[in-house]
Amino acid sequence: MTKQTISVQLSTAKKQKPEADKLEFGRTFTDHMFIMDYTAENGWHDPRIVPYQPIEMDPAAMVYHYGQSVFEGLKAYLSSEGRVLLFRPEKNFERLNKSNDRLCIPRVDPEIVLEGLKQLVQIDKEWIPQAEGTSLYIRPFIISTEPYLGVAPSNMYKMLIILSPVGSYYKEGIRPVKIAVESEFVRAVAGGTGNAKTAGNYAASLKAQEVAESKGFSQVLWLDGVEKKYIEEVGSMNIFFKISGEIVTPALNGSILEGITRNSVIHLLKQWGLSVTERKISVDELVQAHKDGLLEEAFGTGTAAVISPVGELIWKDESLVINNGQTGEIAKRLYQTITGIQKGALPDTFGWTVEVDKVSQSC
Ligand code: COI
Numbered sequence: 225m226t227k228q229t230i231s232v233q234l235s236t237a238k239k240q241k242p243e244a245d246k247l248e249f250g251r252t253f254t255d256h257m258f259i260m261d262y263t264a265e266n267g268w269h270d271p272r273i274v275p276y277q278p279i280e281m282d283p284a285a286m287v288y289h290y291g292q293s294v295f296e297g298l299k300a301y302l303s304s305e306g307r308v309l310l311f312r313p314e315k316n317f318e319r320l321n322k323s324n325d326r327l328c329i330p331r332v333d334p335e336i337v338l339e340g341l342k343q344l345v346q347i348d349k350e351w352i353p354q355a356e357g358t359s360l361y362i363r364p365f366i367i368s369t370e371p372y373l374g375v376a377p378s379n380m381y382k383m384l385i386i387l388s389p390v391g392s393y394y395k396e397g398i399r400p401v402k403i404a405v406e407s408e409f410v411r412a413v414a415g416g417t418g419n420a421k422t423a424g425n426y427a428a429s430l431k432a433q434e435v436a437e438s439k440g441f442s443q444v445l446w447l448d449g450v451e452k453k454y455i456e457e458v459g460s461m462n463i464f465f466k467i468s469g470e471i472v473t474p475a476l477n478g479s480i481l482e483g484i485t486r487n488s489v490i491h492l493l494k495q496w497g498l499s500v501t502e503r504k505i506s507v508d509e510l511v512q513a514h515k516d517g518l519l520e521e522a523f524g525t526g527t528a529a530v531i532s533p534v535g536e537l538i539w540k541d542e543s544l545v546i547n548n549g550q551t552g553e554i555a556k557r558l559y560q561t562i563t564g565i566q567k568g569a570l571p572d573t574f575g576w577t578v579e580v581d582k583v584s585q586s587c
Pocket of ligand 1: 460461525526528529
């Protein structure tokens, strides 16, 4: 892609901003959005920031039929000194391109989309909420738009970035949740699309989630799709356990999403001198560790919730209450540290935050 200018058309009608204590996750959107197009002849072109608006699409657009789409999620925070901070945004665009490869979508230039993202956040920075537990959620995504009913990679795409001021993702916030170990449905299999951030994985997870909720659980713990024996993810997050002093998380195996929060947690735990291992973890090992009094903590990690402690696991008819159903020390420390770095309140020793400042009009 040659260097391109990002054009900007500002909105003339500003929307009403939601009150900080009424913020939900992903229901309100800001005044502007980023959009760019792809055609086989011109590649990715015409990056622009425009007023937030519906997009018109042909009913035959391929995304409606075959689901060729990928997305990302990251957050912007306003520090107490008024600095606008992003958290490891380059990792999101690296992962977006890996998802693109898996879904046969043409790669984007990470430089131009990061520049577009920074300009968009700068323009809508008054939408960044400041109350505890709130942030501006950023959703970059790509959809296939060619009107064609043949099963093939599309020749036309749109990439958009939309922004949403959010409160906590789970109504429980950082309070421990009750999770059902899922023994019927699977989320993904190695060789499938489990390690890509694509819409179909989330569609495939809905049935299990619906059944779990109807039985009073918050989410499900996913097992591998072949033996239904090894732990993969929790809800739409990665999962960590502390067993007998060792922190463990399922090793990336092709069906697990490579979480950016997961990666950050591993770096922090190592920096704190704690033992952390990426390996296979069977549900039998967890049950045994619980029986032996060695299952000390469990928590999910993801961009939306950051850290979500697990207070109880239900496997068949057995209940595994973890840490007396309380948030563990590691989960608490990780939540405070990661959100502290994200908000610029704690030293950023890894250089993870990126400040949205000196916005240029081209790159
Ligand atoms: C995350 O935890 O960041 C997720 O992937 C959830 C998102 C799909 C809302």
